[in-house]
Amino acid sequence: MPNWSPRRSVTRGLGEWEPTAAHQRAVVLAAAGAIAAVLGRRPDLLVIVTPLVVAAAWGQLARPRTDVTGTARLGETTLREGGVTGLEVSIEPPLDDVHGIVTVAQAPWVERKPASGIVPLDDGTASLGLRTTRWGRRRVGTVSIALASTWGAFRAGPVDLPDLLTATLPVPAAFDAQAPTPHPRGIVGLNRSSRPGSGTEFSSIRPFHPGDRLRRIHWPISMRTGALHVTSTYADEDAHVFLLVDCFSDVGPREGIDGRPTSLDVTVRAAGAMSEHFLRTSDRLTLRTVGAAKVPVLGTGSGTNHLRRVLDTLAAISPATDRRDTGEQAVRGIDPMALCLVLSPLIEPATVGLAHRLASRGMTVVVVDTFPEHLVTDPTNVYESLAWRIRLLSRDAEVHSLRLRGVPVVPWRGPGSLDLVLRDIARRASAPRMTRR
Structure with missing residues (x-):
């Protein structure tokens, strides 16, 4: 696409x-x-x-003697899940004593108001309300126009207009992390670096050097020692975050924004929430997908504009459209110091193998488990529940293999999901290491 x-x-x-x-x-x-x-x-x-x-x-x-043209126009073409837009239909030129009707066909994940999708043309115009209930790129229901003259003697149409195309962006789930992003080494950001510089977090008190700012002079120490001393701080830098989204499967009933989420719903909304959090803290972010074909390639960026590009990329996902994808293209050229977040329900073994491959390269990898719990808690289908229990046994073995390699597997719980693991990673990065001499 x-x-x-x-x-x-x-x-x-x-x-x-x-x-x-x-x-x-x-x-x-x-x-x-x-x-x-x-x-x-x-x-x-x-x-x-x-x-x-x-x-x-x-x-x-x-009898009308003029050829009529029908026009359909959407108020907004890019919406969020649950967003509402208006559809305006008009004819040119407007004719007196001509009656018409507009019909909007039913489309997946699009609710019509009125629910019948049928409205009359008053004075040559008609309007409907449309509400989108699930993320993705899709067509609005086909708009059909039919006109009739006085006494219903002559008609024009019904004629189907070309399809209107809309993009529904996923609503990011609630997410926030108090822990700093590990391995900051950029230029501008909010994460504390390991090197001294101009920042906000206190490092030490040292003697004054030419070029130090006067506002950093620590007067109590300077008065006691008789020599100027200043407070030094750690530099604030941005980090690189790499998001890998598993699109191999979409498990669960597709009920849209008003119902229970599928595994891909949880994955996509979690990716949007994490992207929004890290980009608003001035970090650099790279988004790649595995298992989905024709998804636009998105480079590394930061800021609000990059967030919009990330959400557009997530909306372009079609699950399980590339089952032979090994993920090698997705992880090519990634910064070895980036924080790799793999978002997956851990159902497809290829994603587990990809996480092992990233960890074997020495990269910092965290697997975010987006498996929806309601899939195994449905008591109405005994055989389906039994099948899920058997599949989860092998899934637990795959999760255990990741943890044995040192890759943390964190279930997605919204705000605070990554706080503990990010603090552990930052603590591990600052700990002394044994080296050979």
Whole structure:
């Protein structure tokens, strides 16, 4: 989908005005009745068909002579899950004494208001409300327009307009982390570095050197020693975060934003929440996917604009569209000092092997378990619950193998999910290590 883009407005001609079956029937019956009344000398028949003659003549005289064009326009083409937008339908030029109706077909994950999707054209315009209930790139239901002239004598349409395209961005789940991101070594950020510099966290008190700022002079020590001393701080730097999203499967009932999430729903919303957190703390972020085809390649970036690009990339995911993906392309060229967060329900063994591969390169890897618990707590289907229990036994063995290698596996619980593990990683990075000499 690299060339995919939302489509806000579509236009199409409604074709020529054609007589309706009712108008043709009125003409035929009126002519037949008039001929029968004259030949049979039956004035009563002429009186009976007079209304048909009037309707047929009136409809023919009021026939529209202008070709009409229908236009459908969306208020917003990029929404969040649960967001609402308006659909405006109009005809050009607007015609008097012309009645019309607009129909919007049912589309997956799009709710219509009114629920029937049928609204009349008043003064050449009609409006509907649309609510999107699940992330992704999709088509709005087909818009169809039909017009009828006076007495329903002539019609234009119904004509289906080209599909409108929208992008629904995932709503990031609630997430916050108080622990610092490990391995900061950028330029500007909020994470404490291991080297001294201009920052906010206290490091030590040292003698004054030329170039030190006067506001950092520590007067109590300076007065006691008779020599100027200043407070030194650790530098504040940004870190590099690498998010790897598992798209091999989408397990669970797809109920949208108003229902229970699938495994991919949890994964995508967790990725959006983490991206929002790290990018708003001035860290650099790289997002890659595995198991999904035609997902745009997103480079490393930071800031609010990069967050929007990340959410657009997440919305482009189609699960299990590349089952042969080994993930080698996704992890190519990653900074060895980056914090690697693998978001996966740990159902596909290929993702577990990919986490092992990243850890074997000496990178800091954390696996975020996004398996939804409600899949195994449903008591209505005994056989499905038994099958999940058997699958979870092998899954526990795979998780245990990751932990034996030193890769922490953290279940996704929203805010604070990564605090403990990030503190342990930062503590381990600052601990002394044995080296050979």
